Amino acid sequence: MLADEFGREVSGVRVSLTDRCNFDCVYCHNEGLGDTRGPMAPREHEMGTDDVVRFLEVVAEFGVDSVKFTGGEPLLREDVEEIVRRTPDEMEVSLTTNGTMLPGRAESLVDAGLERVNISQDALDRETFKQVTQAGAYDAVMDGVDAALEAGLAPVKLNMVVFEQTAGYVPEMVEHVAANEGLRLQLIEYMPEIAGHPEWAIDIQRVHDWLAEQAAHVERREMHDRRRYWVTPEGSDADGDDLRGDDGAVDESRAGMVEIVDPVENPTFCANCHRVRVTHEGYLKGCLNRNDDLRPMGEMTRPEIREAFRETVANRVPFYGEYVVEVDGEWVVNDDYVDASVSGDPVEGAPADDGDTNPPSDETAARSDD
Numbered sequence: 001m002l003a004d005e006f007g008r009e010v011s012g013v014r015v016s017l018t019d020r021c022n023f024d025c026v027y028c029h030n031e032g033l034g035d036t037r038g039p040m041a042p043r044e045h046e047m048g049t050d051d052v053v054r055f056l057e058v059v060a061e062f063g064v065d066s067v068k069f070t071g072g073e074p075l076l077r078e079d080v081e082e083i084v085r086r087t088p089d090e091m092e093v094s095l096t097t098n099g100t101m102l103p104g105r106a107e108s109l110v111d112a113g114l115e116r117v118n119i120s121q122d123a124l125d126r127e128t129f130k131q132v133t134q135a136g137a138y139d140a141v142m143d144g145v146d147a148a149l150e151a152g153l154a155p156v157k158l159n160m161v162v163f164e165q166t167a168g169y170v171p172e173m174v175e176h177v178a179a180n181e182g183l184r185l186q187l188i189e190y191m192p193e194i195a196g197h198p199e200w201a202i203d204i205q206r207v208h209d210w211l212a213e214q215a216a217h218v219e220r221r222e223m224h225d226r227r228r229y230w231v232t233p234e235g236s237d238a239d240g241d242d243l244r245g246d247d248g249a250v251d252e253s254r255a256g257m258v259e260i261v262d263p264v265e266n267p268t269f270c271a272n273c274h275r276v277r278v279t280h281e282g283y284l285k286g287c288l289n290r291n292d293d294l295r296p297m298g299e300m301t302r303p304e305i306r307e308a309f310r311e312t313v314a315n316r317v318p319f320y321g322e323y324v325v326e327v328d329g330e331w332v333v334n335d336d337y338v339d340a341s342v343s344g345d346p347v348e349g350a351p352a353d354d355g356d357t358n359p360p361s362d363e364t365a366a367r368s369d370d
Ligand SMILES: Nc1nc2c(ncn2[C@@H]2O[C@H](COP(=O)(O)OP(=O)(O)OP(=O)(O)O)[C@@H](O)[C@H]2O)c(=O)[nH]1
Pocket: 068, 070, 094, 096, 118, 157, 159, 186, 188, 261, 263, 273, 275, 288, 289, 368, 369, 370
């Protein structure tokens, strides 16, 4: 497995299959690339099926053992089943989706080899859901969750971005996953830099504190050093060891799992980051939050992919605490990287700054996600 200078091995890749979407969520960072609005028809610049598969075959040679397909809305592409089917067997295959296209496709995706799915669901309230997603597809998402469960994808992780509009729904969502076997919840710290509206952000530590009071059991996940809280349904007094099944793991019929994704507030999140990303246009990206290190893979021949992947890994840097540091409460680019990030040579062949990318515009870094 390749490792960067900070000792972080790269075990996973996240492939953005498209930047198109049928939703227009008010907070969307589009995996760090900005706006998803625009025509929904397939576009020429998206990586083709064969390119995606060839990329996966090459990184599998380096011991990469998991791939997540994301976007935009990945299921707008009709070749997801084919891509999943042709993904090397040794890789765990997962998908992050808004869920609307899972009814009618969940089974074919599972048949093709899909092992896990994360579905974005920010509230159980129809009106709030509509305001947040700027789409009225609440029922389609709920049907999507059911379709995933029926197709055997349990546990299904619900992704909820916690910000001003949704924070009040956290207790209800936590009870929802505690009471419904087969569901997990992921509470994602809102990242305002790409989407704007810093005033929407809330203090994620308050959510940790509240969950710590509710939880019957707490664990840490190695990836990103994320905290996982196991919460029992209302009325249950099960605790700690009572929750474990015969195999020693928490029995999900007795408690629901709530994981917090807090890249900014958690000082050991980036130090435990083991993922490299690929944009829908086929550029490697060492960090979700950076667009100044996009690296093309030439004509995507195997030697070119190998070389670009090696270089991307070699140049990876933990974002929070290393690439940006906190000065007077603001994240600013570390002086050691100023040349590389702001005025350094753009990667040859990388997309121009035409609104599709978000390089830090000054010394305050762009903070996005995936
Ligand atoms: N800054 C940052 N945010 C991340 C990272 N990974 C996930 N996130 C945030 O969490 C959101 C949801 O992530 P998912 O795409 O569902 O994947 P995940 O939860 O990381 O992956 P699994 O738990 O392995 O399924 C992303 O869109 C980001 O907002 C990361 O490496 N860096």
